[in-house]
Amino acid sequence: MITNTHETLQNTTLGVATRAIHAGQTPDPTTGAVVTPIFMTSTFKQDGVGEMRNGYDYSRSVNPTRTAFDEQLAAVEGGAYAMSFASGLAAIDVLLRSTLRPGDNVLIGNDVYGGTYRLLAKVFVPWGIGLDVVDITDPAQVSAALAAKHYTYLWVETPSNPLLNITDIAATSALAHQYGTKVVVDNTFASPILQHPLADGAYAVVYSTTKYIGGHSDVVGGAVVVNDEAMRDRIEFMQNSAGAVPSPFDAWLDMRGLKTLELRVLRHSENAMTIAQWLEGHSGVERVWYPGLESHPGHEIAARQMHGGFGGMISVQLSGGAEAARRFAASTEIFTLAESLGGVESLIEVPAAMTHMSVAGTTLEVPANLVRLSIGIEDVDDLIGDLEQAFA
Ligand code: PYR
Incomplete structure (x- = not known):
C-alpha cells in the first residue's frame, strides 16, 4: 500500500473530531496549501523508468487526494486500512469479489438496502454464490443458519435500511466466529461517529460515503475499512484490477465532508x-x-x-x-x-x-x-x- 510520508494519527488517543480534521492531511509540500489539493491528474511523472515518486504512478492505482481521504477515514473509524470506491455498491462488490468463489455462501438480513440485495441476488447468485436470508436480529435464526451451512460472510446492516432494525454487533460477531464466519457491517446509517463495528468484533465495515460522510448530497462514493493486512492487499488488488475508484474530486468532497461529520x-x-x-x-x-x-x-x-x-x-x-x-x-x-x-x-x-x-x-x-x-x-x-x- 502507498502511504503518505506523514503520520496517519490512526493509533493516537486523539478524539474523533481531531482525527477527522487532521488525519491524512498534510500541508502541500510545494505551496504550503493547508487543504490537500484535488490532484486532478491521471498519471505521474517518473524520475527514471519505473522510478515513481512516493509510489504514485497512475490514478486508478493510487492518487494523493484519495490517499488523504483513505487515511482520514481509517483514523476516524479506528481501523487499520480504508479504501474508497466510486460508490457504496462498488465497495461492496470489491469486498465480496476479493474473497468469494463459486460455491461459497453469504447470509444476509431480511431488511437490507435494495441495491445490496440486488447485487447479491442478481449478480453473485448467478455466478455460483449461495445466498440465504434470515431475520438477522433474531439470534436463534442466525444460529440455526450458521449451524446448517458454512457461510463466508454474515452481512449486517444496523440500523437497517429501511426499517431501522438493530442487530447486536458484538453478540452476532461472537456467534459467527464460532462457525468461522466473518461479519461485515454496513455502517452507513450510523456513520463512524455513532457506532464502531470493528471494535465490536466485525471483520469489515462498508460505507456508502454518498450519505453522512459526504454529507451534502453532492458526491457518490463508497468505502471499505478492515484491520486484516492480507485482506487489504486483496481488496487493493481487486480495486486496481477492476478500477471502480472515486475521482480525485469525489475523494476531496468526501474528505471535506468527513471533517464536519x-x-x-x-x-x-x-x-x-x-x-x-x-x-x-x-x-x-x-x-x-x-x-x-x-x-x-x-x-x-x-x-x-x-x-x-x-x-x-x-x-x-x-x-x-x-x-x-x-x-x-x-x-x-x-x-x-x-x-x-x-x-x-x-x-x-x-x-x-x-x-x-x-x-x-x-x-x-x-x-x-x-x-x-x-x-x-x-x-x-x-x-x-x-x-x-x-x-x-
Ligand atoms: C438509499 O436511499 O437507500 C440509497 O442508498 C440510494
Missing part, C-alpha cells in the same frame, strides 16, 4: 429524536421506526451499541395505507422527495416504490405504507411544521 451527525440525531417523538403521537401514524424510541424493539441494544445518538433516519408507517404514504411524500415543501439520505437537507421517500423496488416479491419486501425520512440539520420546528402540513 461529528457536528452534523449529532444535529441529525437530535432533530430525528424530536421528530420521532412527535410522529409517535400523531393520529395519521400507524407505527414509527426509530431506534431512539423506547417502543423500538432494538432500543436497548441501540442504546448500548450506538454512542451520542441514534442517527438521522426515521421510517414511519401511515394509517392510510400505500395511498396515504405516496400522498404524504409528495406533499412536503422542505423535505425533498428523493432517494438517498445523510445530506444536510431533509429528504423523504417511499421505499416500496423507490429505493427498495428491487426487493418487490421477495422475502425482503417492505410495507407499502412505509415512508422513510432522512432528517436534515435544518431548524427542527420548521421540519415538524412541514410534516404537519403534509398530513393535512
Whole structure:
C-alpha cells in the first residue's frame, strides 16, 4: 500500500473530531496549501523508468487526494486500512469479489438496502454464490443458519435500511466466529461517529460515503475499512484490477465532508429524536421506526451499541395505507422527495416504490405504507411544521 510520508494519527488517543480534521492531511509540500489539493491528474511523472515518486504512478492505482481521504477515514473509524470506491455498491462488490468463489455462501438480513440485495441476488447468485436470508436480529435464526451451512460472510446492516432494525454487533460477531464466519457491517446509517463495528468484533465495515460522510448530497462514493493486512492487499488488488475508484474530486468532497461529520451527525440525531417523538403521537401514524424510541424493539441494544445518538433516519408507517404514504411524500415543501439520505437537507421517500423496488416479491419486501425520512440539520420546528402540513 502507498502511504503518505506523514503520520496517519490512526493509533493516537486523539478524539474523533481531531482525527477527522487532521488525519491524512498534510500541508502541500510545494505551496504550503493547508487543504490537500484535488490532484486532478491521471498519471505521474517518473524520475527514471519505473522510478515513481512516493509510489504514485497512475490514478486508478493510487492518487494523493484519495490517499488523504483513505487515511482520514481509517483514523476516524479506528481501523487499520480504508479504501474508497466510486460508490457504496462498488465497495461492496470489491469486498465480496476479493474473497468469494463459486460455491461459497453469504447470509444476509431480511431488511437490507435494495441495491445490496440486488447485487447479491442478481449478480453473485448467478455466478455460483449461495445466498440465504434470515431475520438477522433474531439470534436463534442466525444460529440455526450458521449451524446448517458454512457461510463466508454474515452481512449486517444496523440500523437497517429501511426499517431501522438493530442487530447486536458484538453478540452476532461472537456467534459467527464460532462457525468461522466473518461479519461485515454496513455502517452507513450510523456513520463512524455513532457506532464502531470493528471494535465490536466485525471483520469489515462498508460505507456508502454518498450519505453522512459526504454529507451534502453532492458526491457518490463508497468505502471499505478492515484491520486484516492480507485482506487489504486483496481488496487493493481487486480495486486496481477492476478500477471502480472515486475521482480525485469525489475523494476531496468526501474528505471535506468527513471533517464536519461529528457536528452534523449529532444535529441529525437530535432533530430525528424530536421528530420521532412527535410522529409517535400523531393520529395519521400507524407505527414509527426509530431506534431512539423506547417502543423500538432494538432500543436497548441501540442504546448500548450506538454512542451520542441514534442517527438521522426515521421510517414511519401511515394509517392510510400505500395511498396515504405516496400522498404524504409528495406533499412536503422542505423535505425533498428523493432517494438517498445523510445530506444536510431533509429528504423523504417511499421505499416500496423507490429505493427498495428491487426487493418487490421477495422475502425482503417492505410495507407499502412505509415512508422513510432522512432528517436534515435544518431548524427542527420548521421540519415538524412541514410534516404537519403534509398530513393535512
Ligand atoms: C438509499 O436511499 O437507500 C440509497 O442508498 C440510494
